Every structure is written in structure tokens, then in C-alpha cells.
Amino acid sequence: MSEQIVIIGAGQAAVQAVTTLKAEGFAGSIIMVGDEAYPPYQRPPLSKAYLLGKLERERLFLKADSFYPEAHCQMLLGVSARAIDRKAMTVLLSDGSRKPYDKLLIATGTRVRQIQVPGAELPGVHYLRSIADVDRLSPEIVAGKKLAVVGGGYIGLEVAAVAQKRGLEVTVFEALDRLMARAVSPQLSAFYEQAHRAEGVQFCFKTGVEAFEGHGKVERLRAGGKLYPADLVLVGIGAIPNVELAKEAGLTCQDGIVVDRFCTSVSDPAIFAAGDCTRHHGHNGEEIRLECVQNAIDQAKHAALAMLGKPTPYREVPWFWSDQYDLKLQIAGLSRPGDQLVVRGDPATRKFAVFHLREGKVACVEAVNAAPEYIVGRKLIADGTPIAAARLADTAIPMKNIV
Amino acid sequence: MPKIKYIEENGKEHVVEVPVGWSVMEGAVKNLIPGIDADCGGACACATCHVYVDPAWNAKMPPMGDMEETMLDFAQDREATSRLSCQLKVTEAMDGLVVRMPKSQH
Numbered sequence: 127m128s129e130q131i132v133i134i135g136a137g138q139a140a141v142q143a144v145t146t147l148k149a150e151g152f153a154g155s156i157i158m159v160g161d162e163a164y165p166p167y168q169r170p171p172l173s174k175a176y177l178l179g180k181l182e183r184e185r186l187f188l189k190a191d192s193f194y195p196e197a198h199c200q201m202l203l204g205v206s207a208r209a210i211d212r213k214a215m216t217v218l219l220s221d222g223s224r225k226p227y228d229k230l231l232i233a234t235g236t237r238v239r240q241i242q243v244p245g246a247e248l249p250g251v252h253y254l255r256s257i258a259d260v261d262r263l264s265p266e267i268v269a270g271k272k273l274a275v276v277g278g279g280y281i282g283l284e285v286a287a288v289a290q291k292r293g294l295e296v297t298v299f300e301a302l303d304r305l306m307a308r309a310v311s312p313q314l315s316a317f318y319e320q321a322h323r324a325e326g327v328q329f330c331f332k333t334g335v336e337a338f339e340g341h342g343k344v345e346r347l348r349a350g351g352k353l354y355p356a357d358l359v360l361v362g363i364g365a366i367p368n369v370e371l372a373k374e375a376g377l378t379c380q381d382g383i384v385v386d387r388f389c390t391s392v393s394d395p396a397i398f399a400a401g402d403c404t405r406h407h408g409h410n411g412e413e414i415r416l417e418c419v420q421n422a423i424d425q426a427k428h429a430a431l432a433m434l435g436k437p438t439p440y441r442e443v444p445w446f447w448s449d450q451y452d453l454k455l456q457i458a459g460l461s462r463p464g465d466q467l468v469v470r471g472d473p474a475t476r477k478f479a480v481f482h483l484r485e486g487k488v489a490c491v492e493a494v495n496a497a498p499e500y501i502v503g504r505k506l507i508a509d510g511t512p513i514a515a516a517r518l519a520d521t522a523i524p525m526k527n528i529v
Numbered sequence: 530m531p532k533i534k535y536i537e538e539n540g541k542e543h544v545v546e547v548p549v550g551w552s553v554m555e556g557a558v559k560n561l562i563p564g565i566d567a568d569c570g571g572a573c574a575c576a577t578c579h580v581y582v583d584p585a586w587n588a589k590m591p592p593m594g595d596m597e598e599t600m601l602d603f604a605q606d607r608e609a610t611s612r613l614s615c616q617l618k619v620t621e622a623m624d625g626l627v628v629r630m631p632k633s634q635h
């Protein structure tokens with residue numbers, strides 16, 4: 127009998143695994159199980175062009191429907207995996223069926239972290255992870271309304287930018303003292319705060335939200351002991367990896383399914399994992415869990431190769447982007463507290479980069495509308511090229527000649 | 530609907546109809562034409578959607594933005610008519626467009 131691969135989850139990583147299996151000539155069968163109503167789609171536009179109304183739904187889907195049968199992939203949508211039986215090598219689905227696997231790929235991604243305050247269940251309090259979430263949020267994005275964004279991370283800020291453009295009055299509540307605090311340098315936080323303020327967005331820092339209030343729907347929120355009117359709320363306070371299935375099956379999990387360099391579970395050689403739901407060794411060795419398209423795509427490629435018996439180690443430098451107004455932020459690498467920060471270019475020109483140096487090498491680059499800095503920076507990180515801070519800061523030296 | 534011809538690096542040709550308003554990148558990806566990765570899905574953030582526009586068509590392409598220009602500057606095997614296909618928005622006037630794919634997108 128030919129080999130059967132079961133994939134749990136039908137997102138960015140799942141579809142990449144199918145693509146790689148097809149490209150490598152996998153002759154067995156694939157079953158892909160997704161609990162959403164839709165075939166795999168891109169999430170990044172959900173908080174950008176799609177929310178702005180500039181991208182039709184059809185364009186979110188990662189592949190044409192005909193791709194799946196061509197890749198010998200049976201797609202089961204609106205069905206969720208309930209349990210993994212590692213002994214019998216089967217997956218129990220919500221429709222009661224059991225699917226046998228020779229290799230199993232877990233690509234379950236994350237779900238939003240819900241805010242635990244009184245009134246959190248009121249209509250008008252939104253989250254953003256899926257097409258269904260946008261369908262609920264979008265009709266409420268109406269000029270003149272007051273939007274409260276809870277959490278000054280990427281998603282909150284991207285929604286703030288879209289809503290501001292669409293004529294809403296936007297206030298962002300952030301518990302810490304700066305934006306995207308866990309992800310970017312203070313220089314970048316300050317720049318983005320100023321950029322949003324210039325567009326009219328207001329901020330309340332060091333202000334945790336205590337409650338949502340209203341009759342039948344949210345009308346105001348209480349934060350830092352004060353009341354703020356709000357017609358709608360968008361909560362963006364992070365995500366939680368979907369690891370319960372893996373945990374119940376006895377796979378080692380630690381804020382993510384723990385995998386080795388080949389995206390194989392450290393507990394079971396027949397089980398693989400890729401994307402937002404994994405804890406793995408980053409390119410420089412540290413244990414991390416990443417939430418970005420690059421990681422989903424690259425891990426899925428390595429997982430697919432490992433399933434085919436052609437394991438290659440995952441060592442790609444992570445990269446990420448975020449679009450807010452006319453600002454394209456591109457980040458490569460992983461920063462750490464204590465890195466030496468070098469600014470190249472003048473933030474006032476809306477075109478600059480921050481390099482994070484560690485032991486004389488670039489560990490991370492944050493580039494705003496600065497593709498040369500981003501691309502060369504990414505290469506410097508991958509190659510581990512030693513470089514002096516003064517050279518990076520010197521805009522008279524083009525990035526092409528920086529080494 | 531405008532018809533676009535995509536030529537793989539190995540010479541294999543694909544002619545498909547692409548809706549007006551979509552990008553040349555989407556025309557390839559949605560029709561399962563290999564050779565364009567488009568990792569970022571068209572955000573002009575990854576440069577894995579590099580194509581060579583047929584010289585006869587080059588002048589009819591929309592102008593290049595700064596971002597695309599600089600991303601291409603660092604692309605492998607850049608040629609005079611290199612473009613990022615996610616930045617080429619399909620118009621009726623592009624009926625018959627021919628693009629070739631590079632050896633590699635990485």
C-alpha cells in the first residue's frame with residue numbers, strides 16, 4: 127500500500143508542505159484537515175489590504191482549488207482533529223472518522239490570546255486571526271466611529287493604520303511603555319509612535335484595560351481607572367500555540383511542539399511539526415517559537431523533506447514584514463537585549479534602519495522603507511560577516527560596498 | 530481576460546488568462562505554474578517573484594517603485610527587463626504579455 131501523510135491544520139505551513147511533497151514527486155496520498163471553512167489562505171493581508179477593502183477575498187487563497195487533487199491531497203474543511211493515537215498511528219476527526227497515517231504533520235498554528243476582563247464577551251469586542259474575524263469586524267469599520275485598540279503590537283498597529291485611513295477615531299492602549307516592545311528596538315518604537323500620532327492616532331501607554339462596559343454592546347472601556355468611550359474594540363495581545371492535541375498524545379511541548387532541526391517531533395520520529403505551533407532551534411541555536419510566514423514556509427519545506435527521508439537542517443534566518451501607512455518595515459534575524467544598536471539614516475526621512483550588533487556581527491536588522499539595508503543585512507546575518515558599527519552607520523558608504 | 534504567457538527556465542510555456550487587477554505573480558501562482566515562489570504573497574517584501582519581461586513588452590509595463598527597484602538590485606541574475614511580478618498589475622493592454630522565469634528565486 128502506498129504511503130499516507132496526514133496534515134493537521136490547513137494554513138500557510140500545511141499548503142507549503144503539500145507544495146514541497148508534490149515538487150519532490152511524492153506518490154502516496156495526503157489528507158489535509160482544516161477546522162476553518164476555507165482552503166489555506168494568507169493571513170498577512172487580513173490586517174492590511176483586505177481590511178482596507180483593497181483585496182478581494184478570492185485573492186487571499188494560496189492555491190487554486192485544482193492544486194490539491196493534482197497533489198494527491200484530499201482536503202477536509204470544517205473538520206477538526208480531535209486526538210492522535212500514536213500506537214495505532216491514526217488521527218480521530220470531529221466527524222467521527224479515523225485517518226491512518228504513516229507520517230503525521232502538525233501545522234495547527236496559533237489562536238488569539240483572549241483578554242480576561244469583565245465585559246470581554248460584549249458584542250463589538252473583536253480579535254483578528256481569520257477571515258471569519260474580518261467578516262465580523264469589517265462592517266463596523268465606519269468613518270466617525272471610535273475604535274479602541276488594545277495592545278500596541280503589529281496587528282493592533284496595522285488595524286489602527288487601516289481604521290485611521292478609513293476615518294475612524296483611533297486610540298491605542300498599551301500596557302508597556304512603548305510600541306511593539308517585545309519585538310523591536312526603542313528607536314523603532316519611538317518612530318512608529320510618532321508616525322501614528324502624525325496621522326491622528328492617540329496613545330495611552332502603561333495603561334492596562336480593566337473592563338469593557340455597555341448595554342448589549344461595548345460602549346466604553348475602563349483603563350487606568352478612567353473611562354474612555356469606544357464604539358468598537360480590537361484586542362491584539364498575542365497568540366497561543368495550538369498544542370493541546372500534541373500534548374494529549376504525549377509529545378513534548380513547551381510553548382510549542384518541540385521539534386529538532388529537521389522539524390521532527392523530539393518524541394516521535396513519525397510525527398513532524400511546522401509553523402507557528404513549533405518550538406525549535408533558531409538559526410543561531412537559541413530555542414524559539416516564531417510567528418511569521420517565513421518560518422511557516424521554511425519549516426514546512428524541511429518537514430516535507432524529512433518525511434520523504436531526505437532530511438536537511440533548518441537554519442534559515444527568519445524574516446518578517448509589516449505595512450503601516452506608507453511605511454514598509456522589514457526585519458531579519460533575532461534581536462536580544464544587550465545588543466549594540468546602530469542607526470543608519472535619518473528617521474525623519476522615513477527611510478532608515480537599525481542594526482543590532484552582537485560580538486561584532488549583525489544579529490538583526492530593522493529596516494523602514496530601506497530595502498538595501500534589509501537585504502544586505504539579512505545576508506550579513508546569514509554569513510556571520512564581522513562588521514564595524516561605524517561603517518554601518520556611514521550612509522556615504524552604499525550598502526552594496528559595506529563589507 | 531488578458532492572456533499571459535509564462536515561460537519556465539527549462540523552456541516550458543504556459544498560457545493562462547489572468548483577471549484585470551490581479552498581479553502577474555498571482556496569475557502564475559493561482560494557475561500552478563512553477564518558477565515563482567512569492568513567499569510574501571505580493572507585499573514586495575521577499576523578491577521571490579522575479580521575472581524577465583519580454584523586451585517587446587518592457588516599455589508597456591508600469592513604472593518601478595523605489596522598493597521594487599532596490600529589491601531587484603540585489604536579486605540573483607538581474608537583467609535589463611527584470612521585474613517583481615507581484616508589482617505588475619494586469620490591465621487589458623497586457624493581453625499577450627510574455628514573461629520568463631529565472632533559474633532560481635533564492
Ligand SMILES: Cc1cc2nc3c(=O)[nH]c(=O)nc-3n(C[C@H](O)[C@H](O)[C@H](O)COP(=O)(O)OP(=O)(O)OC[C@H]3O[C@@H](n4cnc5c(N)ncnc54)[C@H](O)[C@@H]3O)c2cc1C
Pocket residue numbers: 134135136137138139140159160161162168169170171172173205206207208233234235236254255256281368371400401402403416417418419420422445446447448449
Ligand atoms: C492579522 C495577521 C497579520 C499577519 N501579518 C503578518 C506579516 O505581515 N508578516 C508575516 O510574516 N506574518 C504575519 N502574520 C503571521 C502569519 O500569518 C503566520 O505566521 C502564519 O499564518 C503561520 O502559518 P501556520 O501554518 O503555522 O498557521 P496558520 O496559517 O494559522 O494555520 C493553522 C490552521 O490550522 C487550523 N487548526 C488548528 N487546530 C486544528 C485542529 N485540531 N484540526 C484542524 N485544524 C486545526 C487553524 O484553524 C488554522 O486554520 C500575520 C498573522 C495575522 C493573524
Ligand code: FES
Pocket residue numbers: 554566567568569570571572573574575576577578613614615616
Ligand atoms: S511576492 Fe514577495 S516580493 Fe513579490
